[in-house]
Amino acid sequence: xxxxxxxxxxxxxxxxxxxxxxxxxxxxxxxxxxxxxxxxxxxxxxxxxxxxxxxxxxxxxxxxxxxxxxxxxxxxxxxxxxxxxxxxxxxxxxxxxxxxxxxxxxxxxxxxxxxxxxxxxxxxxxxxxxxxxxxxxxxxxxxxxxxxxxxxxxxxxxxxxxxxxxxxxxxxxxxxxxxxxxxxxxxxxxxxxxxxxxxxxxxxxxxxxxxxxxxxxxxxxxxxxxxxxxxxxxxxxxxxxxxxxxxxxxxxxxxxxxxxxxxxxxxxxxxxxxxxxxxx
Amino acid sequence: xxxxxxxxxxxxxxxxxxxxxxxxxxxxxxxxxxxxxxxxxxxxxxxxxxxxxxxxxxxxxxxxxxxxxxxxxxxxxxxxxxxxxxxxxxxxxxxxxxxxxxxxxxxxxxxxxxxxxxxxxxxxxxxxxxxxxxxxxxxxxxxxxxxxxxxxxxxxxxxxxxxxxxxxxxxx
Numbered sequence: 001x002x003x004x005x006x007x008x009x010x011x012x013x014x015x016x017x018x019x020x021x022x023x024x025x026x027x028x029x030x031x032x033x034x035x036x037x038x039x040x041x042x043x044x045x046x047x048x049x050x051x052x053x054x055x056x057x058x059x060x061x062x063x064x065x066x067x068x069x070x071x072x073x074x075x076x077x078x079x080x081x082x083x084x085x086x087x088x089x090x091x092x093x094x095x096x097x098x099x100x101x102x103x104x105x106x107x108x109x110x111x112x113x114x115x116x117x118x119x120x121x122x123x124x125x126x127x128x129x130x131x132x133x134x135x136x137x138x139x140x141x142x143x144x145x146x147x148x149x150x151x152x153x154x155x156x157x158x159x160x161x162x163x164x165x166x167x168x169x170x171x172x173x174x175x176x177x178x179x180x181x182x183x184x185x186x187x188x189x190x191x192x193x194x195x196x197x198x199x200x201x202x203x204x205x206x207x208x209x210x211x212x213x214x215x216x217x218x219x220x221x222x223x224x225x226x227x228x229x230x231x232x233x234x235x236x237x238x239x240x241x242x243x244x245x246x247x248x249x250x251x252x253x254x255x256x257x258x259x260x261x262x263x264x265x266x267x268x269x270x271x272x273x274x275x276x277x278x279x280x
Numbered sequence: 281x282x283x284x285x286x287x288x289x290x291x292x293x294x295x296x297x298x299x300x301x302x303x304x305x306x307x308x309x310x311x312x313x314x315x316x317x318x319x320x321x322x323x324x325x326x327x328x329x330x331x332x333x334x335x336x337x338x339x340x341x342x343x344x345x346x347x348x349x350x351x352x353x354x355x356x357x358x359x360x361x362x363x364x365x366x367x368x369x370x371x372x373x374x375x376x377x378x379x380x381x382x383x384x385x386x387x388x389x390x391x392x393x394x395x396x397x398x399x400x401x402x403x404x405x406x407x408x409x410x411x412x413x414x415x416x417x418x419x420x421x422x423x424x425x426x427x428x429x430x431x432x433x434x435x436x437x438x439x440x441x442x443x444x445x446x447x448x449x450x451x452x
Binding site for chain 2: 013016017020021023024025026027028029030031032034035
């Protein structure tokens with residue numbers, strides 16, 4: 001203790017000098033950001049390089065685990081990409097009108113899968129029951145009828161197109177009353193057949209075939225096809241009319257799902273009427 | 281004694297004002313930054329107590345720092361210089377030591393003594409100051425050249441300042 005006090009008293013001047021310099025240094029580092037950061041940097045440089053050295057050696061042991069973490073992170077990020085998502089609810093639009101009651105609503109949808117070359121062709125839409133799509137609804141494209149919704153999942157729906165051997169769309173010639181049906185013989189995806197048009201109808205090449213609206217699936221007056229050949233088979237009451245479909249089924253992309261708001265009412269009424277027939 | 285204190289107080293204030301108002305604005309080409317306020321520490325009487333020397337130096341540096349917003353830099357440099365002053369005085373002491381009636385300056389000592397005295401301390405002060413300012417030893421020679429040129433300029437100013445109260449008749 002005595003030695004310590006002796007040391008202090010002997011070097012009191014030097015210690016006082018150090019004390020004042022210490023205060024000055026404190027002022028320097030407290031008030032000058034540049035010197036402080038430089039000081040911290042240089043003191044970190046020493047410890048930093050040491051830790052880097054240690055890390056270089058130890059990181060090899062963790063490589064497997066790190067790889068796994070990175071792969072999991074990659075998968076997570078990939079899942080968040082917009083490309084791996086679909087729109088669940090589309091843009092439905094309804095028009096309110098006091099004179100006309102809305103009979104059909106349209107839901108836009110995108111074709112995500114389609115075939116044209118099979119005997120029975122289907123397309124898949126990116127809208128399902130979440131977007132209000134139900135089985136039995138009609139599907140139209142920008143240029144005509146596409147088909148009828150066959151099955152529906154929550155996010156997708158499968159559509160039986162006109163290019164299906166069992167497809168039968170109620171149709172008529174524009175500006176004529178005679179009803180017929182648009183069918184497909186399963187051969188050329190560009191051509192369909194208009195059947196059940198009686199021979200007394202006046203059919204010309206190039207006439208437009210439109211939807212009749214009687215089926216309660218499609219609105220009336222949608223263009224379907226144009227007449228390309230007319231035959232009058234012997235012994236039959238009806239024309240054999242070949243029509244060129246307006247839709248190019250190879251190119252369809254954006255379509256609309258048609259919902260007939262009044263269909264339930266119509267179907268119920270018709271069912272009741274038929275039931276009455278059976279009971280009689 | 282009272283008169284001496286008053287004189288040095290006025291000198292203290294004058295040197296700080298001169299430094300922050302005039303000399304801090306002189307920066308020729310980024311090389312020449314004269315720091316004439318070191319004159320105050322140089323001129324303090326020989327019999328100034330050691331601790332008082334440091335405290336006065338500290339106050340002087342703090343005053344300059346306060347007005348040049350360089351907290352701590354000048355304080356550190358000038359306290360270091362004041363600390364060195366004792367050793368330098370001992371080193372260049374005349375054979376018969378210092379007389380209490382003598383004042384460190386051209387009036388009482390010859391030119392060579394004063395030049396040595398002022399040069400060593402000024403250089404030490406400037407060296408510390410400039411290296412604290414840049415705070416790195418890379419570009420050492422660039423900083424060092426600034427130290428040399430600025431020290432030379434300051435020493436020149438110190439010599440000129442000595443002529444203000446130089447009395448040729450009173451020269452011993």
